[in-house]
Amino acid sequence: MRAAAFLLCALLLGSCGPPRTLTACADPNNLPFSNRAGQGFENKLAAMIAADLHARLGYVWWAQRRGYVRNTLGESKCDFWPGIASNVEMVATTRPYYRSTYMFVSRASANLNGLTLDDPRLKILKIGVQMVGNDASNTPPAHALAERGIIANVRGFMLYGDYRRPNPPAEIVRAVERGDVDVALVWGPLAGFFAAESPVPLRLEPVTPWFSDQQWPMQFDVSVGVQKDNQKLLKQIDRVLARRKSEIRKLLAAYRIPLVEGS
Structure with missing residues (x-):
């Protein structure tokens, strides 16, 4: 049995x-x-x-x-x-x-639509970028901006962030909300999720050109x-x-x- x-x-x-x-x-x-x-x-x-x-x-x-x-x-x-x-x-x-892409994130009220990596406005705006470190492993937007001489008006936000806080990489989006930076270049999933959660209306647009300088892809x-x-x-x-x-x-x-x- x-x-x-x-x-x-x-x-x-x-x-x-x-x-x-x-x-x-x-x-x-x-x-x-x-x-x-x-x-x-x-x-x-x-x-x-x-x-x-x-x-x-x-x-x-x-x-x-x-x-x-x-x-x-x-x-x-x-x-x-x-x-x-x-x-x-x-x-x-x-x-x-x-497949996603890096996004320009700005406050909707700032009317910063139509930005590209070659937009002259980027030379005077306060810009936030995600950073890994000071070596060649940095994020593609950080490299692309540096190639264009856009350095002095750029603020880096460590990709790892302050781990004592919830979801530390989201700090770059919070900086846009607060007005600490005018625009940030943020990896798509992070940008989309936290922009939807933001109490401040935010504008999202894909970073273009998506394959900057033939070496820095913005899409993965x-x-x-x-x-x-x-x-x-x-x-x-x-x-x-x-x-x-x-x-x-x-x-x-x-x-x-x-x-x-x-x-």
């Missing part, structure tokens, strides 16, 4: 054991991407992937600073990262599930990353992204993520 029950269980479920656990790498304090409360769109995507693969979802929480990949996927502490640039060579990446594809030797999981997640494409688009829209046409 027990043998028959076991056989039936195996046929119906494949296994009577506990479901496997898939562990996501995520920042616990980085909306709109992720937080410990599971409120970010990458949290929702991670849950979607785990559910489709009949797995429990676990997390390894790590602040997204330098060394993030090395200390998470690189040390096999987690199985996948729900939001990594598609061309990062340290990991294997799925098909892109969105974003994928799910896994360890390079985990091709099985990579293919499984790829199938989830294809199967859930319309739901993922709705998820991104709910978080006001600016998407590049054709993504």
Whole structure:
């Protein structure tokens, strides 16, 4: 009798054991991407992937600073990262599930519409840019402005920010709200989400030209990353992204993520 029950269980479920656990790498304090409360769109995507693969979802929480990949996927502490640039060579990446762009963020009342990187107004405006450091790894807008000699009127906002505060990278958008800067060049998901939350009406426009000086792209594809030797999981997640494409688009829209046409 027990043998028959076991056989039936195996046929119906494949296994009577506990479901496997898939562990996501995520920042616990980085909306709109992720937080410990599971409120970010990458949290929702991670849950979607785990559910489709009949797995429990676990997390390894790590602040997204330098060394993030090395200390998470690189040390096999987690199985996948729900939001990594598609061309990062340290990991294997799925098909892109969105493409976004840096945005000009300004107060709507300032009437700064139609800005481009070559707009003469940028030479006199107070400008905020996201910074990584003082080396060649800085953000594309920081490099593009420096190439144009726009330096003295630029204020840098560290991409990592003050981690004692909620969602520290959002400080650059808050600076626009307060009027500390006239315009900021901000990565799209961050710009879209916090502009929608702002008590001050903000204007968002894509940074153009999108491929500045033939070396500083303003648009990037974003994928799910896994360890390079985990091709099985990579293919499984790829199938989830294809199967859930319309739901993922709705998820991104709910978080006001600016998407590049054709993504």
